[in-house]
Amino acid sequence: MGTLAAVVGFAVLTPMVLVLFAVVSVTSTAIGIGAAVRGLTRTTRVAHRVPVPGKDPAHRIYLSGPVLRDVSRCARAAVRAAHSRLLALPDQEGPESLFARLWRRQSIRNHDGPLILPPASVAGGYALGFATVVLLIAMATAVHALLAGLVVLGVRTTACVLRRFEITAQALRGITTDCATCQQRLVRPAFACECGQIHHNLVPGDQGVFRRTCLCGRRLPTLLINGKRTLHACCGLCRSPLPASAQSVPAVHLPVVGGTAAGKSAFTRAALTRLNHAYTASSLHSILLGDKHLRRLVHLYDAPGEVVERTEHLEVAAFLGLAGGMVLVVDPHARIDQKTVLDRLVETLAETRGTAIPLAVVISKADALPPACHPYAGVAPDPSARSMAARQWLLDHGRIDLLNSADNHFTQVRYFVVSSQGADVPGDDPASPVLWLLGLPPK
Amino acid sequence: MMSCGPHCPTGTTFPVKALRRGRCAHGRLPRARRVCPACARAVPREYAEASSRAILVVGTDQAGKSTWLAEIVRQLSTGEIAHTVPGLSVHLLGDSSRARYANLDAPTTEPLLISIRRPGAKPVVLALYELPEDCPPDLFGMAAGVVRLVDPTRLPGVRRLFGLEPLHPTSPWAHRVPVAVTVSKLDLVWDMFDNGSPLRRPSPHGRDYVESDGLDVHHEVEAWLTRWGGVDLPSGHRCFALSALAGGYRVADPLLWLLTRFGALGVARGRS
Ligand SMILES: Nc1nc2c(ncn2[C@@H]2O[C@H](COP(=O)(O)OP(=O)(O)OP(=O)(O)O)[C@@H](O)[C@H]2O)c(=O)[nH]1
Ligand SMILES: Nc1nc2c(ncn2[C@@H]2O[C@H](COP(=O)(O)OP(=O)(O)O)[C@@H](O)[C@H]2O)c(=O)[nH]1
Ligand SMILES: [Mg+2]
Ligand SMILES: [Mg+2]
Ligand SMILES: [Zn+2]
Ligand SMILES: [Zn+2]
Ligand SMILES: [Zn+2]
Ligand SMILES: [Zn+2]
Numbered sequence: 001m002g003t004l005a006a007v008v009g010f011a012v013l014t015p016m017v018l019v020l021f022a023v024v025s026v027t028s029t030a031i032g033i034g035a036a037v038r039g040l041t042r043t044t045r046v047a048h049r050v051p052v053p054g055k056d057p058a059h060r061i062y063l064s065g066p067v068l069r070d071v072s073r074c075a076r077a078a079v080r081a082a083h084s085r086l087l088a089l090p091d092q093e094g095p096e097s098l099f100a101r102l103w104r105r106q107s108i109r110n111h112d113g114p115l116i117l118p119p120a121s122v123a124g125g126y127a128l129g130f131a132t133v134v135l136l137i138a139m140a141t142a143v144h145a146l147l148a149g150l151v152v153l154g155v156r157t158t159a160c161v162l163r164r165f166e167i168t169a170q171a172l173r174g175i176t177t178d179c180a181t182c183q184q185r186l187v188r189p190a191f192a193c194e195c196g197q198i199h200h201n202l203v204p205g206d207q208g209v210f211r212r213t214c215l216c217g218r219r220l221p222t223l224l225i226n227g228k229r230t231l232h233a234c235c236g237l238c239r240s241p242l243p244a245s246a247q248s249v250p251a252v253h254l255p256v257v258g259g260t261a262a263g264k265s266a267f268t269r270a271a272l273t274r275l276n277h278a279y280t281a282s283s284l285h286s287i288l289l290g291d292k293h294l295r296r297l298v299h300l301y302d303a304p305g306e307v308v309e310r311t312e313h314l315e316v317a318a319f320l321g322l323a324g325g326m327v328l329v330v331d332p333h334a335r336i337d338q339k340t341v342l343d344r345l346v347e348t349l350a351e352t353r354g355t356a357i358p359l360a361v362v363i364s365k366a367d368a369l370p371p372a373c374h375p376y377a378g379v380a381p382d383p384s385a386r387s388m389a390a391r392q393w394l395l396d397h398g399r400i401d402l403l404n405s406a407d408n409h410f411t412q413v414r415y416f417v418v419s420s421q422g423a424d425v426p427g428d429d430p431a432s433p434v435l436w437l438l439g440l441p442p443k
Numbered sequence: 444m445m446s447c448g449p450h451c452p453t454g455t456t457f458p459v460k461a462l463r464r465g466r467c468a469h470g471r472l473p474r475a476r477r478v479c480p481a482c483a484r485a486v487p488r489e490y491a492e493a494s495s496r497a498i499l500v501v502g503t504d505q506a507g508k509s510t511w512l513a514e515i516v517r518q519l520s521t522g523e524i525a526h527t528v529p530g531l532s533v534h535l536l537g538d539s540s541r542a543r544y545a546n547l548d549a550p551t552t553e554p555l556l557i558s559i560r561r562p563g564a565k566p567v568v569l570a571l572y573e574l575p576e577d578c579p580p581d582l583f584g585m586a587a588g589v590v591r592l593v594d595p596t597r598l599p600g601v602r603r604l605f606g607l608e609p610l611h612p613t614s615p616w617a618h619r620v621p622v623a624v625t626v627s628k629l630d631l632v633w634d635m636f637d638n639g640s641p642l643r644r645p646s647p648h649g650r651d652y653v654e655s656d657g658l659d660v661h662h663e664v665e666a667w668l669t670r671w672g673g674v675d676l677p678s679g680h681r682c683f684a685l686s687a688l689a690g691g692y693r694v695a696d697p698l699l700w701l702l703t704r705f706g707a708l709g710v711a712r713g714r715s
Contacts, residue, residue: 182450184472237450311485311538315475316449321465339520340541343534351475351488352465401520404532408560 020136056207057197057215063155064206067148075141082133086126099126159204166203166223174250179235179242180284180299183318189247190236191228193218200236202228224248243297245288251297253322254437257345258329259336260305263364266420267329268302270430274443289438296438308341314348321352325437327360328406332369332397339401346409359410360433361402363390366419366426375417376426383414383442386428390415444480445473456483487536490556495568496705497554497585498698501576502592503613507627507687508573509547511592512555514687514694516544519559524695528708529650530562547573559707567707580618588701589622593674595632600671604635612673621679621704623697626664629686635667642684645693651709652699660684660696 060066088097096104102123170176177186191202195216204210204222211219211226221227224247233242256264269279277287285300299319307313314320326345330338349355366374375393379385394403394415406413416433419425432442446456451471459477467473477486502508518524519533535541536556543555554570574582576591583589595601599609626632629642636642641659664682668674676682681700686692702708 311476318448318472318475321472321475343541346534347487347489347536348475351477398521401532404530405534405560407530408532408562408566 017132056199056201056212057193058199058207058212058220059215060206061155061208061212063151064159065152068145068152071141071144071148074144075137078137078141079134082130082137086130086133099123102126155209156206159206159209162204162209162223170224170247175248176251177233177242177246178251178253178299178322179238179240180251180253180286181240182235182238183253183301183322184237185322186236188236189233189242190239191220191231192234193220198234198236198239202231243286243288245297249288249295249297251299252324252438253299253301253319254325254327254434255301255303255319255323256327256329257303257308257341258305258364259331259334259338259341260309262305262329262331262334263420264305264329265302267327267362267364267418267430268300270418270420271434272300274429274431275434289435290440294438294440296440298434298438300434308344309336311344311348314344315351317348320345320348323349323353323357325358325360326410327362327433327437329362329364330394330399330402331364333365338399339405342402342405346405355409356411358412358414358437359406360437361390361394361406361413361415362433363394363415363417364420366417367421374426383432383436386417387415390417393417444478445476446478448472448474456480484539485537487556489534489558489566490536490568490570493558493566493568495556495570496587497570497572498588498590498701499578499582499586500571500573500590500592501578502627503576503594503597506576506592506594506597508592510687511590511625511627511685511694512571512573513544513547514691515698516555516557518691518694519557523691528561528699532560534558534560536568559702564707567702567705576616577614583618583620586620587705589618589620590697590701591616591622591624592627593624593668595626595628595671598668598671598673600673601632616675616677619677621681622677623700624664624668624674624676624680624682625697626668626682626684627687629684629692630688633686636663642693646696649711651711652703653711655712657681657696657700660693 083097085097087099177189178184179186188201188203190198190200192198193214193216195214195218197214197216199212199214199220202212202220202222207213208220208222210223211221213219220231229247233247234240235242256268258264265281268285272279272285272287275287275289277285279285283302283304285302287298287300288295289298290296301319303317303319307317328342328345346355349357363375369375371377375390376386379389391403414433414436416428416436417426418430418433419427420430429443435442444456445459445462445467447453447467447469448471451467451469451473453469456478457468457473458480461468462473463470465472477488477491478484479486500508500512516533516535519531520535524531524533534557535544536558539553540556543549543551543553552572552574554572557569557571559567559569572582572586596605596607597610597613602609641656641663647653647656661682664684665676668676668682683693683697683700685694685696687694699708703710
């Protein structure tokens with residue numbers, strides 16, 4: 001008898017449970033998809049209103065993670081509801097559960113007379129029912145979590161791929177973000193929203209795939225192709241603005257070095273004038289050079305002579321760490337030891353980026369030399385012949401140590417003779433050392 | 444060890460290994476130099492990373508060690524040596540070496556760090572220590588080469604010739620390391636050699652060290668040293684003679700020979 005009832009009960013109950021489960025999953029999935037579609041089209045301002053340290057001041061997008069938290073919240077709420085309806089003990093607040101009602105009735109019956117049903121089996125049935133409900137919730141939650149997880153994964157993967165894409169594209173084009181003011185290479189530029197808050201990591205991420213919403217409500221593009229190019233970039237360390245071309249043109253840092261009063265500032269001024277750039281008395285000049293085949297954002301550092309003459313200054317002069325080439329200005333009249341100047345520079349370069357860069361040796365103040373003693377006296381105006389003549393001139397004036405050391409350390413060395421005063425003095429174009437270092441043709 | 448830069452609120456030192464993408468633990472640019480963890484002195488990177496070799500310059504007091512060091516570094520760095528070895532350049536590593544070179548007479552055991560470069564060859568970093576002859580023997584264990592300067596005017600044979608009183612004998616040479624036994628102040632005993640002596644011809648010029656000339660000098664000086672007496676010649680030694688005054692004469696020979704032993708300089712066999 002008992003076995004037959006069990007078999008019949010199983011045969012009837014199993015399809016019923018399955019149908020019930022299917023209905024529950026389909027409806028809940030439909031609701032979930034609806035929520036997801038709504039979530040995709042609209043940013044829900046669920047996240048932190050106060051800026052989180054280490055995070056940019058922007059809202060988090062719902063589908064990048066918070067949705068999962070809601071799925072689990074939802075499941076927990078469902079289990080709690082089923083529990084309070086079925087099994088909660090009578091002394092708990094809220095509406096009475098089935099079990100509480102049964103328990104109350106039984107305690108009444110105990111006074112009134114015998115029970116019709118054994119209360120223990122009814123309570124067991126409630127427990128079984130609760131277990132079934134929990135199982136159903138678990139199944140539905142699993143389906144939800146799977147779907148939401150897929151969506152979250154998709155959003156995050158898209159953001160990650162886009163982020164990688166932009167980083168790789170910039171790297172392939174040789175574009176780095178360097179702050180010329182604090183002379184450091186940055187991971188990426190920072191961007192200031194119109195509200196004044198700084199976004200340090202304006203890239204696709206969990207705060208927005210294509211755009212993000214600043215805490216002030218403004219929408220900011222996260223990709224260069226999406227309009228980030230037009231935002232005002234700044235240095236995340238010192239907040240000084242970066243040139244507009246910093247995000248699209250590779251930067252080259254060229255320190256102009258030499259002893260005190262070697263003529264560095266005069267040379268820089270003459271070179272900038274030749275390159276049609278206004279000269280201001282500062283130690284940093286950023287200019288855009290080249291044509292559409294080879295465009296470079298050039299940062300010329302006119303380092304004061306005492307920086308190079310004191311190691312304790314040189315070791316904090318970060319510009320050498322970024323140098324893509326160097327101009328060494330040699331005053332032919334100076335009594336100071338040019339070799340020691342070069343030694344200190346080479347040592348500092350070796351500590352940071354190595355000496356695998358080209359070096360332009362510029363003999364300055366050529367107008368002050370007697371014409372017969374001029375390095376280019378009787379030399380054809382061909383760049384390499386002139387470089388050889390300038391080298392020979394230094395050799396003849398006892399600077400073989402300088403020449404050999406330059407040749408042995410740097411990848412390429414070329415010699416120039418420049419006069420910053422007196423236009424009719426034979427010599428090289430003051431811009432030619434800079435153009436040569438950049439690999440650009442002379443003017 | 445490295446130290447935090449000027450932009451860093453906490454100016455501390457930290458091990459080089461703690462460097463993250465060239466930044467200190469606080470994310471700032473560190474100072475562009477390394478310091479010794481024990482004495483906080485600057486350690487040039489080239490010295491720390493290249494396989495540097497210690498060369499001990501030993502000799503009795505007034506043997507001419509400082510004078511020889513000054514002259515060899517001067518010849519190397521002013522490029523005078525470049526007439527012997529074309530394209531060679533020398534770089535005094537670090538401010539302490541430059542200060543040491545500027546004042547070689549100051550009594551100190553600080554080494555003189557130099558890096559020698561030639562086109563197409565790996566740089567050689569040498570630490571030149573000027574030490575008294577009776578320095579602790581364990582120092583010889585770490586040395587890649589020893590230049591022992593011998594003042595000829597202290598040797599019994601020379602003193603007899605010049606009619607000087609003999610000095611009390613110095614303690615015997617007990618170290619078993621290959622040594623460049625070098626007679627200094629050659630100009631003082633110049634007249635003792637006849638015109639055919641290999642010491643009378645200047646060192647040969649060329650890209651490589653000329654082994655035959657070195658051997659000629661070795662045999663000649665060895666013979667003279669045995670005749671003069673007073674010097675123990677250890678096994679594996681090579682003899683040289685030089686004068687560090689008046690522009691120098693054969694000054695670089697011991698160093699060039701040591702460089703060939705490190706494989707840093709080629710050897711030309713046969714007479715050039
Ligand atoms: N005759 C002549 N004098 C020059 C030339 N270039 C520079 N001078 C002079 O050299 C001196 C130093 O020139 P600066 O350009 O200021 O030298 P600097 O290298 O910038 O010096 P610091 O910044 O102090 O290290 C000035 O008196 C210039 O007039 C030149 O081409 N010809
Ligand atoms: N004539 C001559 N004198 C030398 C030579 N080298 C060194 N001296 C002299 O020897 C003395 C001691 O030299 P120094 O280098 O201070 O010896 P150190 O004590 O070994 O460092 C000085 O007075 C030098 O002038 C040399 O080659 N020829
Ligand atoms: Mg200046
Ligand atoms: Mg001395
Ligand atoms: Zn804003
Ligand atoms: Zn900055
Ligand atoms: Zn720090
Ligand atoms: Zn130390």
